[in-house]
Amino acid sequence: MNPNDVQTAITNSLVQGGSQWLIATIVAFLPVLWTMALMLHLGRPYVLRTLRRCGLRLGADIWWMSYLLMRDALLLITFGLSWFFFEPNIVAGMALPITGSLAALFLLLSLAVKLSRRVDDDVNAYRLSTLFLVIGATLYYGPLVFAVEANSQSYLSGFTAAFTSSSNVTVALVLMWISLAGVALVAAWLFVRALMSANRSMGRRLKKEKTEVVIGATGGGE
Amino acid sequence: MNVDTLTHAIVSGMNAGLEQFLEGTLAAMLPVIWLALLGLHLGRPYILDMIDRFTLRLGADLLWLIYIALRDILIISGVVMSFMFLFPDVVSTDQLPLTGGFAAVLLFAVLLIKLMGDPDHNLRDFRLVTWLLAVGALFYFVPYLFGVMFNQVATGQLLAVSQFLVSNTNATWAVAIGYITTALFAIMGAIAVGYVLMTGGRAEVPETTSK
Numbered sequence: 001m002n003p004n005d006v007q008t009a010i011t012n013s014l015v016q017g018g019s020q021w022l023i024a025t026i027v028a029f030l031p032v033l034w035t036m037a038l039m040l041h042l043g044r045p046y047v048l049r050t051l052r053r054c055g056l057r058l059g060a061d062i063w064w065m066s067y068l069l070m071r072d073a074l075l076l077i078t079f080g081l082s083w084f085f086f087e088p089n090i091v092a093g094m095a096l097p098i099t100g101s102l103a104a105l106f107l108l109l110s111l112a113v114k115l116s117r118r119v120d121d122d123v124n125a126y127r128l129s130t131l132f133l134v135i136g137a138t139l140y141y142g143p144l145v146f147a148v149e150a151n152s153q154s155y156l157s158g159f160t161a162a163f164t165s166s167s168n169v170t171v172a173l174v175l176m177w178i179s180l181a182g183v184a185l186v187a188a189w190l191f192v193r194a195l196m197s198a199n200r201s202m203g204r205r206l207k208k209e210k211t212e213v214v215i216g217a218t219g220g221g222e
Numbered sequence: 223m224n225v226d227t228l229t230h231a232i233v234s235g236m237n238a239g240l241e242q243f244l245e246g247t248l249a250a251m252l253p254v255i256w257l258a259l260l261g262l263h264l265g266r267p268y269i270l271d272m273i274d275r276f277t278l279r280l281g282a283d284l285l286w287l288i289y290i291a292l293r294d295i296l297i298i299s300g301v302v303m304s305f306m307f308l309f310p311d312v313v314s315t316d317q318l319p320l321t322g323g324f325a326a327v328l329l330f331a332v333l334l335i336k337l338m339g340d341p342d343h344n345l346r347d348f349r350l351v352t353w354l355l356a357v358g359a360l361f362y363f364v365p366y367l368f369g370v371m372f373n374q375v376a377t378g379q380l381l382a383v384s385q386f387l388v389s390n391t392n393a394t395w396a397v398a399i400g401y402i403t404t405a406l407f408a409i410m411g412a413i414a415v416g417y418v419l420m421t422g423g424r425a426e427v428p429e430t431t432s433k
Contacts, residue, residue, distance in 0.1 A: 001223060009225045013232035020233065021240050028244065032302045038411075039298050039333065042418045046337050048425035050290060059283030066291070123422030130423070134415050145404060149309035153397065156310075 023094060026081050031144060033078040034103075034137050040071040041133055044126075072114065075133075079107045086180050091172050095151075096165040097143035098172045101179035105186075106136030112186050116193060245316050248303050249370075252322070255303065256362055259296040262289070263355055294336070301329045308404050314393040317373075319365035320386070323403030327410070328358030334410050338417055 047067045054060035082104035084090050091101070110132035117125035147163035150156045165172035269289050276282035304326030306312045319325075332354050339347035369387025376384040389396035 001225075001228070005225045006228065009228035009232060012225070012229040013236065016229065017233040017236040020237055024237060024241065025244065028241070031305050035302045035305065036298060039301070042414050043333075043337060044423040045418065045421055045425045048423075049340065050287070050342075052425060054283050054287070055279045056283050058280060059287055062284075063287050063291075120423075123424070126423040127419050130415065130418055145308050149311045152311050152314050 020094070023084060023090060026084065027094075027096060027148075030078065030081060031141065033074060033081065034140055037071070037074040037078050038133060038137050040067070040074060041130065068120075075107065075111055075114075079104060079111060082107065086176060086183070088173060088176065091165045091176050092169045094166055095148050096172075097140055097148055098163045098165050098168060098175060099139040099143055100165070101176045103136040103140035105179040105182045106132045106139065108183055108186050110136065112190055115190060242316060245306055245312055245318075248306060249316070249318055249322075252300065252303055253363065253366060255296055255300045256325075256359055259293060259300060260355060260359055262293040262296065263352065290342070294333075297329055297332055301326055301333065304329070308400055308407070310397045310400055313389040313396040313400050315390055317370050317391075318389040318396070319362055319370055320389055320392060320396055321361040321365050321399065322389075323399050325358040325362035327403055327406045328354045328361065330407060330410055332358075334414055337414055 047063070051060050051063055054063060082100065085096065085100040085104050090096070097103070110129045113119060113125055113129040113132065117128075119125045119129050143163035146156060147160045150160055153160075161167045162171075269285065273282045273286055276285070304322060306316075307318065307323035307326055312318070313323075332351050335341060335347055335351055335354070339350075341347040341351045365387035369384050373381065373384040373388055373391070385391040386395075
């Protein structure tokens with residue numbers, strides 16, 4: 001082996017290793033985000049109790065806004081970072097929780113409930129959003145703890161092989177495509193809904209402005 | 223050895239090394255988080271005393287909100303960063319405090335009490351939270367200090383004790399504790415979800431004024 005070979009090997013390692021390291025770090029960081037998102041979502045009663053005790057409206061508003069921003073931004077970031085569960089090469093090549101893509105779909109469903117209904121005012125909508133979130137988290141944590149991070153436990157080898165994406169590629173890819181179809185459907189529904197809502201609200205405003213102009217013109221004429 | 227073999231070896235080395243570095247950094251940060259959250263929790267009388275001296279209600283509100291936000295975010299961070307104690311591969315490879323998982327469970331129990339009770343206004347809940355934090359800190363600091371940070375200088379019986387308190391030199395116990403921790407997390411998580419589903423996310427605990 002000559003210096004050129006070693007140089008090629010190091011270059012290849014940095015490129016491949018860097019990419020694998022980045023993905024592995026995100027995978028390792030996702031449980032953190034999932035847990036934070038769950039805690040903030042479930043901690044709503046505590047946040048409301050604290051809010052009730054604020055003497056001034058300003059303090060209460062700052063507290064509530066900070067809570068909402070952190071909670072919802074965490075959900076969105078977690079979904080964004082879960083995107084690599086929908087990339088076939090990565091799902092087949094790396095040891096990921098096999099139901100990671102389904103977990104991401106349930107996270108999106110929880111976000112969709114938040115976008116389409118007033119979760120902070122409607123108790124049933126809040127419950128639905130919580131259920132989606134908890135199902136998603138369970139689908140993520142289960143295979144992560146007992147399969148991906150339990151390679152050293154021989155008595156879990158069957159579970160590890162079945163629930164790790166790289167050792168059960170066929171099932172992992174089937175779940176991935178099903179979840180991707182689900183994500184596409186939810187995204188399309190959200191897109192259409194946003195468009196219709198904008199048309200409705202902007203149309204109403206334009207109509208109102210038009211009426212005002214007409215009244216103004218009529219009034220001016222008199 | 224050819225280029226592919228060398229590349230593969232370097233990639234494996236990089237990934238394993240960087241993973242252990244990340245986990246080691248988290249483990250090194252955890253004592254700092256534990257100390258800070260204990261300091262903030264125990265510093266409550268000082269904060270309340272300061273609030274009484276404020277002449278403007280806005281300042282008092284902001285101080286109190288910043289205090290509880292910092293304190294509770296630190297508790298949440300402690301639980302989240304302790305997640306590695308649930309992973310059998312991690313506890314059997316890395317040098318971690320043997321009972322770190324139990325410490326995380328107690329931190330999670332504190333959050334559960336904050337969710338279902340009212341430790342800032344109910345004396346019984348406050349005492350319970352304080353006890354849980356104290357026992358949790360013992361579960362973390364005793365094996366950390368006398369195990370992870372002592373095993374290179376300890377000799378004889380002390381070395382045996384020290385090795386017993388470190389997860390990778392006592393992997394059977396560490397993995398078993400990991401499973402118990404996972405089960406306790408699951409039970410308490412289910413209780414939290416059940417409570418939130420029942421209340422629909424509303425603040426249900428009645429107001430009390432005793433401090």
